[in-house]
Amino acid sequence: MRDAGLSRAIQxxxxxxELARRIGITxxxxxxxxxxxxxxxxxxxxxxxxxxxELRPDLYSELAVADDVDDVDIGRAREYALLATLLARAPPDMLLVQIARLHGDATPLGSAHARLADAASTISPAAVEREYFDLFIGLGRGELLPYASFYLTGFLNERPLSRLRQDLAALGIERVETNSEPEDHAATLxxxxxxxxxGRVPASADAQRLMFERHIAPWMGRLFADMENATAANFYRSxxxxxxxxxEIEAEAFTLTN
Structure with a gap:
């Protein structure tokens, strides 16, 4: 019997x-x-x-990490994975339900989690899909362009993307052929x-720091600040x-360990 994730993909x-044609199989x-x-x-x-x-909740409902990764890095990995998912596409109903269950605490980051949970609990999948379209796709272009090249040069596919590709090659990371977005998209980063x-991609702490300092710190904070103030933002403000x-926490931590 076909499961719900596969049924949705076929639909x-x-x-x-058509699904077979798009992914290059019979x-x-x-x-x-x-x-x-x-x-x-x-x-x-x-x-x-x-x-x-949604396709495989048994594999992706919890982020897979290497066995020897400590709790702090597991938390970091999950935070990045959540942001990657939300930046890549509008969250489906299942993910909104999961986000609505997030628990906050008294820290600034905990408060941000609580606000995100509140936002997820009060928005419909259709509304967040429209919001994502207005913010990142639009008719012609969205209100925000979440690319390093754009934020750093004002244009797409510029030198920041070339430098990123060089650093990714050094780490053995290759672009997925079916991904049409350039690698400097915020979700990909x-x-x-x-x-x-x-720990899914072996890299030293210095390699992580360099990736952050070269390709994230110079611009992505501005993207998130713009998101907070975007006209079309509701859920995405949180x-x-x-x-x-x-x-900000990542930047401070990398500074202390440098």
């Missing part, structure tokens, strides 16, 4: 044949699935817009930092607050 693609292969295979999740997510959390912090505060 979003317009049928089994229709009989898709027809044989009961759920999206683990090795196909990223590709299916990219071509359908259905979150990997947060996903990379989640992989580094969680995402902006969380992202800005988290990056």
């Amino acid at each position: 979003a693609a317009g049928g089994q044949a 229709q009989p292969s898709v027809s044989s699935w009961n759920r999206v295979p683990a090795e196909r999740v990223v590709a299916v997510e990219a071509v359908t817009g259905i979150s990997r959390i 947060c996903e990379i930092m989640a992989a580094l912090a969680g 995402v902006g607050s969380l992202g800005r505060l988290f990056l």
